Amino acid sequence: MYSFAQRADTTVVDEPLYAYYLQNVAIDHPAKATILNIMEHRLPQLINSVLLKNYETPIVFFKQMTHHLWERKYDFLSGFINIIFIRDPRLIIRSYAKVRQQVTMQDIGIQQQVEVLNALENPIVLDSKVLLSKPKACLQRLCNAIDIPFQSAMLQWQAGARKEDGVWAKYWYQNVHQSTGFQPYQSENFTMTTALEKLANQCLPFYETLSKKALVI
Numbered sequence: 001m002y003s004f005a006q007r008a009d010t011t012v013v014d015e016p017l018y019a020y021y022l023q024n025v026a027i028d029h030p031a032k033a034t035i036l037n038i039m040e041h042r043l044p045q046l047i048n049s050v051l052l053k054n055y056e057t058p059i060v061f062f063k064q065m066t067h068h069l070w071e072r073k074y075d076f077l078s079g080f081i082n083i084i085f086i087r088d089p090r091l092i093i094r095s096y097a098k099v100r101q102q103v104t105m106q107d108i109g110i111q112q113q114v115e116v117l118n119a120l121e122n123p124i125v126l127d128s129k130v131l132l133s134k135p136k137a138c139l140q141r142l143c144n145a146i147d148i149p150f151q152s153a154m155l156q157w158q159a160g161a162r163k164e165d166g167v168w169a170k171y172w173y174q175n176v177h178q179s180t181g182f183q184p185y186q187s188e189n190f191t192m193t194t195a196l197e198k199l200a201n202q203c204l205p206f207y208e209t210l211s212k213k214a215l216v217i
Contacts, residue, residue: 002176003139004061005164006153011057014166016050017043017068025070030099030171038167047076059148066109066116074119081146082123084113086210089203091188093196099171103199110206117210127214132185137217145215156181 005012019039022032029035040046051062062080089110096103105111117123124145131138135155143150159180161169169177192200 001061001063001164002157002162002179003154003182004059005162006157007059007151008153009057009148010059010061011055012061012063012164013050014063014164015065015068015168016046016062017064018166018168020046021065021068021070029168031168034167043071043073051076051080066112067106069112069116072112072115074116077116077120082116082120083142083146084117084123084125084210085128086110086113086125086207086214087128089207090192090200093200093203094190094192097192097196103196105199105202108199108203110203110210114206114209117213124215125210125213127211129185130214130217132182134217135182138215141215141217 001012001014004010016039019035019041020043022029022036023041040049089108092108092110093103096107100107117125124142126138126142136152139154140150157180160177161173165173
């Protein structure tokens with residue numbers, strides 16, 4: 001999201017379906033009351049007033065979370081270029097566990113990513129490991145795949161919060177607010193609880209399915 005926000009021809013929208021998800025799922029999230037108060041939570045209205053809105057820039061980048069599509073309605077996505085961004089499930093689970101007491105398969109969204117992959121025609125799969133290993137080459141490949149020119153500005157940004165951030169940023173974006181670009185990929189060794197390791201193992205087959213479709217640099 002921060003990478004695309006550096007483009008002069010692009011508008012970035014942070015998780016427009018968040019309130020839609022929170023309104024319909026009995027689950028607690030940081031800043032839930034505020035999110036529901038300031039964001040549209042009805043899907044038809046969201047599609048018309050946010051996703052299909054006339055923006056000033058020729059490119060609009062919507063950062064979405066797969067689990068926000070709680071009804072598993074994917075038909076409307078066919079009108080967009082879809083990039084499925086994947087990450088080692090253990091890293092996702094570790095990140096969620098820092099903010100939420102219980103982490104579930106629904107939170108991770110990786111099973112739904114496979115559903116989206118199967119439901120849509122030729123979505124692009126982008127692996128964070130590949131992106132971090134070769135950011136310039138990966139973004140060049142991605143831009144070519146979605147038929148837009150690569151801009152070197154996508155490789156760097158200023159540290160700190162951005163105007164595009166959702167109100168939830170202070171709970172989730174601490175690391176990215178400290179960054180100024182893509183940090184080099186490093187393999188990490190860490191331990192998790194037995195329950196979280198079990199969840200990671202359940203996620204692994206879905207990750208492997210997605211990895212086979214990912215862009216190769």
